[in-house]
Amino acid sequence: MHSHLLPGLDDGVQTLEDSIDLITQFSKLGYQKLITTPHIMSDFYRNDKDSITNGLLEVKDAIKKKDLNIELEAAAEYYLDEVLMSKVQNGESLLTLRDKLLLFETNFLTEPFQLKEFIFNATTKGYKLVLAHPERYQYLIGDINKAEDLRNRGVLFQINIPSIVGAYSRPIQKFAQQLISKGWVDFLGSDCHNQMQMDILKDATKDKYFVKATNLALMNQSLIAL
Numbered sequence: 001m002h003s004h005l006l007p008g009l010d011d012g013v014q015t016l017e018d019s020i021d022l023i024t025q026f027s028k029l030g031y032q033k034l035i036t037t038p039h040i041m042s043d044f045y046r047n048d049k050d051s052i053t054n055g056l057l058e059v060k061d062a063i064k065k066k067d068l069n070i071e072l073e074a075a076a077e078y079y080l081d082e083v084l085m086s087k088v089q090n091g092e093s094l095l096t097l098r099d100k101l102l103l104f105e106t107n108f109l110t111e112p113f114q115l116k117e118f119i120f121n122a123t124t125k126g127y128k129l130v131l132a133h134p135e136r137y138q139y140l141i142g143d144i145n146k147a148e149d150l151r152n153r154g155v156l157f158q159i160n161i162p163s164i165v166g167a168y169s170r171p172i173q174k175f176a177q178q179l180i181s182k183g184w185v186d187f188l189g190s191d192c193h194n195q196m197q198m199d200i201l202k203d204a205t206k207d208k209y210f211v212k213a214t215n216l217a218l219m220n221q222s223l224i225a226l
Contacts, residue, residue, distance in 0.1 A: 001035045001097060001223055002132060002158055002189030006055035006074065009047055010039040012193040020062050023070060025198055026190075029205075033071040033224050037103055040076045040095075042083035049095060052076060071224075077132055078104045080112055088122050096127070098223050103158065105132040111139040111146065119153050130156045130187060135163045135176035144178070151184055156219070158187040162200045164209050180213045187219055 004012025005019050013019045026034055038052055039045040056074040063072060076095040078084050084104070087094060096102050102122060106112050122129055131150065134140055134157045140147045151157070159176055166173035179185055190201055204210050 001037070001075075001187055001220060002077065002103060002160075003034060003036045003192040004038060004077075005034065005036040005072075005192065006038055006052065006059060009051060009055055010045045012038070016058065016062055018194075019059050020066060020068075022192060022195070022198055023059070023063060023072065024066070024068060025202075026192075027068050027070040029202065031070060033073070035073045035075055035097055035223060037075050037077040039079065040084075041079040042081055047076065049093075052095060075103060078102065080104055080106045080115065080118055082114075085114060085118055085121070088118070088125055088127070091125065094127075097130070100127050101130050101156070102127040103130045103132055106137065108136060109138050111137075116153070119150075119155060123154055128156065129154065130158050132158050132189070133160045133163065133191060135159055135172050135179060136168060141171055141175045147179070147184065156186040157184055158189045159185050159213065160191040161188055161204045161210065162191065162197055164213065165200065165204045165207050167197070167200050177209045180209050180216070183216055185213055185216055185218065188213055 004010055005022055007013050007016050007019050013022060023034065038047050040047045052074050056072065060072055063070065075097050094102060106115065119129060134147060157179060159179060163172050163176040192198055192201065
């Protein structure tokens with residue numbers, strides 16, 4: 001429910017061939033469905049519904065031709081900035097996961113001054129917020145109480161599988177493991193951009209904290225159409 005597999009839209013895969021290659025590997029790992037989530041950042045990745053939908057259709061057509069038994073959908077990973085704040089406040093339609101689950105990220109260093117206002121406004125508009133990779137934010141790593149406060153405000157947490165095995169850094173790994181131990185994980189996501197991360201995903205399945213995370217009451221399964 002978090003990956004970057006539509007070619008040329010962001011810092012994820014750049015070619016259709018690479019996209020299909022990674023999706024094929026996901027299928028072999030047993031994944032039934034992928035909801036890929038291109039970045040939407042007003043100053044850098046200016047994607048919108050049209051660009052993401054067009055990219056999705058291209059990849060789905062290639063999947064069909066390859067006869068791959070895997071479902072593909074698309075949403076977006078929104079960067080919290082003034083543009084997103086405005087879209088929420090104005091009631092603009094956003095690309096979400098099922099049941100208005102809105103995947104968002106923030107800068108990695110400091111807590112955005114508008115974070116709590118955004119949570120209140122988005123929740124008031126009926127969105128269920130999912131914070132992408134909370135284990136990677138320095139302002140949370142340094143203060144577990146801030147993470148607890150976000151959960152108390154109804155924010156769901158999505159952990160990157162590579163974080164669990166130390167792909168980003170030891171402090172990030174330790175915080176991911178801490179969140180798992182507390183049961184503060186609602187979704188696992190790959191955040192897969194490339195083959196290197198795919199290789200890490202394959203190895204992560206053997207890790208004890210990955211197994212511990214999969215035994216939590218994760219919401220991933222709820223995103224598969226019945």
